[in-house]
Amino acid sequence: MQSDFPRSEPDIMAYDYYDASPSDTQTESPTYDYHAEYEYDRNSIPGPPPARPDDIFFAPDDHPAGKPLLMELLKSLQSSNRRANFACGGSVTVASTDAADDSSSSPRSTPPVVVRWDDKTQTSPSRSGEGPTVFKAVFTQDEADVRMVEKLVLDCQPATFGRGQEDVLDETYRKAGKLEPSQFSTNFCPYDTGIVDAITAMLMTDSLDGEVMLGVRAQLYKLNVYSGPEGKFKSHVDTPRGEKQFGSLVVCLPFQHSGGVLEVRHDGKVAEFDWSTNSSHSGDIQWAAFYSDCEHEVMSVTQGHRVTLTYNLYYKSVNRSWPAVPLPIDGTKTPFYQTMRNIMQLPVFLKEGGLLGIYCSHSYPHAHPTEYVKVPFMLKGGDAAIYRSLMAIPGLSVRLLPILGKDIDRGFQMKIRRDETPAGKPWRDGSFKHLRDKMFGQVQGPESNKESRWQWYEPVISHIDLAGVQLQPWKECIDICVNSASEVEEMFQRSWPLQRLRDVQWLNEPESSELSLDYIAHGNDASMEYVYTSLAFIISVPPHEERTKSL
Ligand SMILES: O=C(O)CCC(=O)C(=O)O
Ligand SMILES: [Fe+2]
Numbered sequence: 001m002q003s004d005f006p007r008s009e010p011d012i013m014a015y016d017y018y019d020a021s022p023s024d025t026q027t028e029s030p031t032y033d034y035h036a037e038y039e040y041d042r043n044s045i046p047g048p049p050p051a052r053p054d055d056i057f058f059a060p061d062d063h064p065a066g067k068p069l070l071m072e073l074l075k076s077l078q079s080s081n082r083r084a085n086f087a088c089g090g091s092v093t094v095a096s097t098d099a100a101d102d103s104s105s106s107p108r109s110t111p112p113v114v115v116r117w118d119d120k121t122q123t124s125p126s127r128s129g130e131g132p133t134v135f136k137a138v139f140t141q142d143e144a145d146v147r148m149v150e151k152l153v154l155d156c157q158p159a160t161f162g163r164g165q166e167d168v169l170d171e172t173y174r175k176a177g178k179l180e181p182s183q184f185s186t187n188f189c190p191y192d193t194g195i196v197d198a199i200t201a202m203l204m205t206d207s208l209d210g211e212v213m214l215g216v217r218a219q220l221y222k223l224n225v226y227s228g229p230e231g232k233f234k235s236h237v238d239t240p241r242g243e244k245q246f247g248s249l250v251v252c253l254p255f256q257h258s259g260g261v262l263e264v265r266h267d268g269k270v271a272e273f274d275w276s277t278n279s280s281h282s283g284d285i286q287w288a289a290f291y292s293d294c295e296h297e298v299m300s301v302t303q304g305h306r307v308t309l310t311y312n313l314y315y316k317s318v319n320r321s322w323p324a325v326p327l328p329i330d331g332t333k334t335p336f337y338q339t340m341r342n343i344m345q346l347p348v349f350l351k352e353g354g355l356l357g358i359y360c361s362h363s364y365p366h367a368h369p370t371e372y373v374k375v376p377f378m379l380k381g382g383d384a385a386i387y388r389s390l391m392a393i394p395g396l397s398v399r400l401l402p403i404l405g406k407d408i409d410r411g412f413q414m415k416i417r418r419d420e421t422p423a424g425k426p427w428r429d430g431s432f433k434h435l436r437d438k439m440f441g442q443v444q445g446p447e448s449n450k451e452s453r454w455q456w457y458e459p460v461i462s463h464i465d466l467a468g469v470q471l472q473p474w475k476e477c478i479d480i481c482v483n484s485a486s487e488v489e490e491m492f493q494r495s496w497p498l499q500r501l502r503d504v505q506w507l508n509e510p511e512s513s514e515l516s517l518d519y520i521a522h523g524n525d526a527s528m529e530y531v532y533t534s535l536a537f538i539i540s541v542p543p544h545e546e547r548t549k550s551l
Pocket of ligand 2: 296
């Protein structure tokens with residue numbers, strides 16, 4: 001037997017860690033040296049570091065100028081204050097050829113922007129039957145291209161804006177041209193260029209009442225032109241279209257102009273976006289996005305044309321009660337679906353009905369305080385395919401549940417054993433498990449190293465699985481001390497409600513786990529207990545007679 005603590009080895013770890021010799025560390029040092037002090041008196045707990053009156057972190061009260069800034073820094077980090085990011089922006093390089101590819105490691109680039117638009121003099125199809133004339137402008141510096149952009153500008157209609165319920169044209173307030181999305185088309189895509197990803201990273205919030213946030217969608221709204229000498233849009237707030245609209249995106253196409261700075265204001269702060277050709281990014285496509293409730297203004301364009309594409313930004317979200325991945329996936333087109341349907345026809349497969357269990361193969365934040373609600377919607381790869389396939393089979397009911405590892409509190413295991421043994425089914429030898437192990441080899445799941453330690457409980461524990469009653473966030477029960485197995489169970493029911501699943505036929509083993517609960521247990525000593533869970537599909541298979549009716 002190998003002993004737990006090999007005695008022949010010297011205490012190398014400690015020696016390595018404190019490698020400075022005492023004589024080195026006793027030299028006077030002007031700065032605080034944690035290691036040196038610790039080495040000097042290894043047994044003492046280091047006291048507070050010496051005061052540094054020249055530093056706002058060490059003596060905040062001594063620095064009337066620095067303290068408010070430090071407070072602001074802390075405030076801007078608070079999640080409730082994340083809206084301090086009220087606007088964001090950037091630029092995308094235009095590649096000179098169509099060969100802009102995604103394989104290089106350089107920032108994303110895009111081919112020159114092309115806009116095609118309808119001939120505004122043709123309101124109905126031409127008499128010759130050739131269809132309407134379409135013009136084409138390419139946003140490059142070439143003279144011929146520049147002339148076509150100038151034609152595009154001339155073909156725009158005057159832009160209106162909303163005042164109260166009305167759409168008004170008032171050039172003292174807004175002087176701009178516009179084309180509706182139905183009147184033009186473009187090869188520019190805010191998704192391809194990574195702009196939508198950037199906005200998702202910067203502006204998406206975690207929560208919307210009862211909704212699970214999945215991402216951001218940008219919908220083309222207008223092509224606008226603000227031309228010199230007095231194109232402008234005075235201070236205003238955009239009218240949101242629909243309750244899921246949270247912001248606006250403005251994309252400025254590369255064309256020569258001066259002025260036209262976009263100013264976005266929120267809570268006393270201003271973000272400025274200067275896309276004029278005097279600015280440093282003049283050849284690029286430049287963009288800005290901001291929340292709908294921000295006041296903003298386009299300053300006067302003094303010269304040239306400021307051509308923009310505007311997009312409404314919507315949250316992609318689903319109601320929390322949705323059962324499945326809201327993606328246009330057909331679950332009946334997977335091999336798993338076919339096999340599952342075939343096996344369900346067999347009377348020898350769970351004739352009386354029962355539970356099947358499949359652990360997810362990717363890890364998800366299924367115990368995260370806020371992210372856990374998103375998990376059914378963020379399933380990846382095989383997990384998403386399996387979920388969709390299961391949902392497509394009539395008669396099956398599928399739940400996504402956190403399953404506890406078998407190494408839970410020993411006292412609690414004994415209680416389960418007591419509760420389950422008299423009425424519980426006799427222990428079977430797990431021959432299916434052997435078949436599974438033979439096929440996949442010995443899977444190194446998080447439980448495997450615990451098996452020998454808890455062998456004594458194995459017979460009963462093996463046919464009972466403990467699962468959360470639903471997906472639920474991690475709970476820290478730091479103020480709860482439990483002494484007995486009954487108290488453990490009670491604590492679970494209060495903090496992290498639990499259910500016993502009987503005879504789950506597991507098709508695989510867990511590959512990852514997340515901390516779901518911790519608490520203090522009192523045995524001979526108090527100890528911290530950590531409960532880990534793995535995410536799994538629990539599939540309820542109806543009895544053969546019943547299921548064959550719906551298959
Ligand atoms: O062009 C811009 O920068 C902003 C335009 C704008 O405010 C709008 O279209 O509502
Ligand atoms: Fe606006």
